[in-house]
Amino acid sequence: QSALTQPASVSGSPGQSITISCTGTSSDIGGYDYVSWYQQHPGKAPKVMIYAVSYRPSGISDRFSGSKSGNTASLTISGLQAEDEADYYCSSYKSSSTQVFGGGTKLTVL
Amino acid sequence: QVQLQESGPGLVKPSQTLSLTCTVSGGSISSGTYYWNWVRQPAGKGLEWIGRIYSSGTANYNPSLESRVTISLDTSKNQFSLRLSSVTAADTAVYYCASLSHAATFEYWGQGTLVTVSS
Numbered sequence: 413q414s415a416l417t418q419p420a421s422v423s424g425s426p427g428q429s430i431t432i433s434c435t436g437t438s439s440d441i442g443g444y445d446y447v448s449w450y451q452q453h454p455g456k457a458p459k460v461m462i463y464a465v466s467y468r469p470s471g472i473s474d475r476f477s478g479s480k481s482g483n484t485a486s487l488t489i490s491g492l493q494a495e496d497e498a499d500y501y502c503s504s505y506k507s508s509s510t511q512v513f514g515g516g517t518k519l520t521v522l
Numbered sequence: 523q524v525q526l527q528e529s530g531p532g533l534v535k536p537s538q539t540l541s542l543t544c545t546v547s548g549g550s551i552s553s554g555t556y557y558w559n560w561v562r563q564p565a566g567k568g569l570e571w572i573g574r575i576y577s578s579g580t581a582n583y584n585p586s587l588e589s590r591v592t593i594s595l596d597t598s599k600n601q602f603s604l605r606l607s608s609v610t611a612a613d614t615a616v617y618y619c620a621s622l623s624h625a626a627t628f629e630y631w632g633q634g635t636l637v638t639v640s641s
Contacts, residue, residue, distance in 0.1 A: 413585050415568065446626035450569075457618060457634055458569065463627035501569050505626035509574075509582040511559070516568040 434502030446505035544619030
């Protein structure tokens, strides 16, 4: 099945805000409010940062926020910090009881 | 706090079957709280969902892998397993087991295990 579409890379300076997009179809992102975002540092397992489009798990900074419009979801990180530098993946529930990930976005903090 | 740990051979020969087990602690795989999943990641590439299984035993698979994948439960050991047949070098990856909530969120992950397909 086709992966969700994310930009390969984004960058920003400390203190700035960045947004990562994740585009799918009406069979995944557009059809369900089950989009989640994951942060992955090198050699580590992914960690959930946002679930159900815009909810933050306990312990996740409010600098991370999520939204959705139509078939596109977005992750915004405000007040960029050096430790935010990582790979970010979106994921969505997809029809037929399956899951799909985005291709991943490498965030560089300049 | 649910914890997951993958185990299995790190090297598999081409055309053979890859078999991995995920041991769950801190929660019962029979509880119905989560779906139990396998996800893989080739070196330097993105995450790929392989499939999931529920406490009922119902499994769902990535259509691109469905013909080669089987996920099963062993409730007596609180484990679930992955079998991937007819492997090739393209199946070389870090394999993660993960719990998926009813809100389709991968909440807990194992540390991952590298499986290399090579003769």
